[in-house]
Amino acid sequence: MGKKVGILTFQDAHNYGASLQAYALKKYITDLGYDAKIINYHHQNLPYGSPREREIPEGASQEEIEKIKYSEKDYLERYDKFEKVIDDLVDHEKEILRHEDDLAKLDIDFWVSGSDQIWNTDITVEMNKGYFLDFPTKGKKITYAVSMGKSKLEEKFEPDFKRVLENIDHISVREDALRDYAKSFTDKEVIRVVDPT
Numbered sequence: 001m002g003k004k005v006g007i008l009t010f011q012d013a014h015n016y017g018a019s020l021q022a023y024a025l026k027k028y029i030t031d032l033g034y035d036a037k038i039i040n041y042h043h044q045n046l047p048y049g050s051p052r053e054r055e056i057p058e059g060a061s062q063e064e065i066e067k068i069k070y071s072e073k074d075y076l077e078r079y080d081k082f083e084k085v086i087d088d089l090v091d092h093e094k095e096i097l098r099h100e101d102d103l104a105k106l107d108i109d110f111w112v113s114g115s116d117q118i119w120n121t122d123i124t125v126e127m128n129k130g131y132f133l134d135f136p137t138k139g140k141k142i143t144y145a146v147s148m149g150k151s152k153l154e155e156k157f158e159p160d161f162k163r164v165l166e167n168i169d170h171i172s173v174r175e176d177a178l179r180d181y182a183k184s185f186t187d188k189e190v191i192r193v194v195d196p197t
Contacts, residue, residue, distance in 0.1 A: 002033045002034045002035055003034055003110060004034070004037070004107065004108050004110070004139075005108070005109065005112055006112070006139070007022070007025060007026055007029070007112045007114075008103075008111065008112070008130055008131055008133075009025070009114060011038045011039075011089060011090055013116075014078075014079065017116075018116055019082065020197045021115045021116055022038055022116075023089055024195075024196040024197045025112070025115060025144060025196040026038055036112075039103065040090045040095065040096050041096075042097070043099070043131075044098045052076070054072070054075060056068055097130075099130075103130055106137075108137065108139040109139050109140070111133055111142065112144050113131055113132070113143045114144040114146040115146060115174060115196055117148065119147065119178075120148055120150065121153060121154065121157060122150070123149070127157045131146075132164045133164070133167070134160075140169045140170075141168045142169060143172055144193065144196065145173065145196060146172070146178075147174040147178065148173075148178050151178075151181060162185040162186065165186040165188065166186060171188060172190070172193045174194075175192065
């Protein structure tokens with residue numbers, strides 16, 4: 001096998017978009033001859049995966065409760081199918097890495113962060129150091145079709161954003177708005193690319 005590529009993305013979300021983009025990026029990089037792995041990284045600020053038991057919202061009407069109960073079998077079948085896809089996709093040690101210090105210990109030649117909205121601080125609560133590739137490593141740092149899900153970061157994150165961009169070797173994003181926003185913080189080339197799917 002070729003050089004090792006560690007992919008950091010939302011690998012355990014139970015939705016078709018997340019699963020497809022993760023699969024497509026890993027497959028494309030593998031087809032180029034690299035030893036590509038989706039790293040089982042899930043920061044401590046984020047809930048892990050999707051709940052198997054669905055909660056009934058407080059104040060739900062009887063009709064809403066019946067609808068949830070009626071669709072329970074379909075939900076569980078879909079849940080199990082997503083879990084199988086995720087299990088097949090993340091084909092490495094099953095240990096969940098919860099902190100960027102855990103990432104720094106891995107022997108990876110190329111880190112690829114993307115696609116999906118992994119730079120969306122509304123989801124990650126903070127500028128997540130793993131997804132922003134903000135940790136020490138000998139490996140090259142690359143973003144591919146990374147998304148922020150909004151036009152810009154909160155102002156308090158902007159100094160760190162500028163610093164982070166300077167430490168990424170190759171930057172590509174999914175949206176024109178993010179490309180233009182990132183370019184306002186760095187002289188490096190920032191390109192827009194298609195979602196890997």
